[in-house]
Amino acid sequence: MSIKHIARTSYRALWVNKSRSFLTVLGVLIGIASIIMMMSIGKGAENLILGEIGGLGAETVVVRPGQEPTGPTDVAETLLGDSLKDRDVDLLRKKSNVPDVIEVSPFVIVPGSVSYGGDTYRPMVIGGAADFFIDSFDAYPEEGVLFDESDTRQKANVAVIGSKVKEELFGDKSPIGESIRIKNQSFKVVGSLAPRGQVAFFDIDDLVIVPHTTAMTYILGIDYYHEIILTAKSADMVEYVIEDVTRTLREAHGITDPDKDDFFAVSQQGLADQIQIIIGSLTAFLSSVVAIALVVGGVGVMNIMLVSITERTREIGLRKAVGATKKNIMNQFLFEAVLLTSIGGVIGIILGGTLAFLISLVLAQTVAPAWTFTFPISAVFLGLGVTSLVGLVFGLYPAKKAAEKDPIEALRYE
Amino acid sequence: MSKLIKATNLKRVYGSGEVETVALKDASLEIEKGEFVSIMGPSGSGKSTLLHILGMLDRQTEGTYEFDGKTIDEYDETQLANLRNESLGFVFQTFNLLPRTTVLENVQLPLIYSDVKESEWSDMAVKAIKAVNLEHRLEHETGQLSGGERQRVAIARALVNDPDVIFADEPTGNLDTKAGIDLMSIITDLNKEGKTIVIVTHEEEIAAYSRRMIKLRDGLIEEDKKISK
Structure with a gap:
């Protein structure tokens, strides 16, 4: 029996019961659509974050409090740690400790909103060195100046604002010399930046930079940093810088067991690897949860195949009488099950891809302008492979049952 | 004429122990090529x-069955399926056509399980359909046909592989008298052209078309006689 005739027979059998076939395969379809969607969005998130990290530059080393994250829950810890203090920054700045570094810049993140007159806006507020950020992000002041080290030393209430912040609070008016409020503190705007867009997690246009000393003392009331960014002399030296930083801080914090580190230093590459691991494991976890839907869908397929075989008992008897072997019958029903689930797989892949595309559009319009739609080709092969496998596995038992039917009993079946 | 079927001391027992039923006690018969045999008897005989044993759809519990000079008792299921496909044709009381399928495709069905090249299927099927006078119905679906026409499609299907013998199990059982007579005249013509026919019936009028009548009762052959015409 040629594949062509198996295919035609299967197609006809499925087409006769169009709605039943569709409902049967819905479980498989939804399962595959969800997996495809998850993989696509996971990949999109990964690309987005990797792109952002890439914006930091290959010479950058980031030091954060807490343990190096290996899973999603560890990330929260690094935001709450209080182990990086002034003394650490001073030690890292010493050439004798970390020789291959050009710049050491600590910063803190200030939650909350900014207001001017009656207007309130929620930009990203960070406490750090204005010139460091501006250099790192390749931005420049459009109006006014940047605050400098003496402002930082004096804990001056000065701020540099991004172009979007300026537009939201001041409109066409010049912001220079005006006072804005962050929490309960008043800050004088000394400079506003030209539009720059998103670089390395920071939407420069949506940024307000104040001296970290002022932020820590008057706004946050803390004596530790959220992050220290170091710039190595060259990308090749990043590894040495990480070694030196780790050694210096372990000494300073009196840590002998590396497992008890209360900080971690990573390069851009290290950060990228971490993110990939976290997103990859998240995607895999979610996909495996969704895979349960495939099993449920497969059981549905098996159920309907059994019904179909009972309905077609006489047909099976007749086919055997005119010369169909067990193998012929088995192949026919197995093919039918695989065809059914594969059709579900194809529709599922298209549906999942479409949904992921729409979600990408929404994300790009709202929270993540740099988001791009990614459709992993591997997901297509995986989807088709998995659906065919579901058809094979769950079609095997019904097909075997069909093949085992006794022709005489089958022909007599009412 | 040469022997096509040689069955010796066939016995068929269903079940075992308390529920054992003997359907066929001891039947021996020989059928030569070109014969037209009717098997008669009340239900349960x-x-x-x-017919199922002779048609290789069932196996005897005891006895031997030689078909066309070969003892097929030791054949496995696949070998029997192939032999049915090449050498036998079946006509059933309930037609057993594929629904929502054309006459042509129904008649071609045995060929898809055969070694015959696909390019020849259509010609072979059309030839068989012409033999039952249904060439004007080739592309009709079986659901559009009358009972008599459907049974003629079934005969064409039985003919398509040019079998050594056609087994018909109560072929007129679901037909009215007129359609039954038409069908029997087609079967008679096939026999005249040389086909071996074995037909099971409980109607004397149908058996009267054949040239040899075997009467069964309680699993034994009660009578085996030529019908003189």
């Missing part, structure tokens, strides 16, 4: 069982 074992006539269908005998």
